[in-house]
Amino acid sequence: MYVCNCNGLNERMVDQAIADGARSAAEVFREHECRPLCGRCVGEVRTRINACRHRDACGSQPACGKKPAVSTPVHEHFLMAAE
Numbered sequence: 001m002y003v004c005n006c007n008g009l010n011e012r013m014v015d016q017a018i019a020d021g022a023r024s025a026a027e028v029f030r031e032h033e034c035r036p037l038c039g040r041c042v043g044e045v046r047t048r049i050n051a052c053r054h055r056d057a058c059g060s061q062p063a064c065g066k067k068p069a070v071s072t073p074v075h076e077h078f079l080m081a082a083e
């Protein structure tokens, strides 16, 4: 499914840019050598970046395929820190 119709970026392309290190919508566009035109997709791109960060932090597999940085769920880290 296309995320950005103006530039022909689909979900896989956006997720690949995130997996390659893009941490903002601008970096996703830069990775694909394009730029936002109408801007309607920027919210969706940011949502995908944030979803990747959340999944990364809680230890589940991010949609982008990147290995989770933390293997213990975040709430358990808070419990351990409180002890």
Ligand code: FES
Pocket (backbone or CB within 6 Å): 003, 004, 005, 006, 007, 035, 036, 037, 038, 039, 040, 041, 042
């Ligand atoms: S849909 Fe992405 S810039 Fe228009």
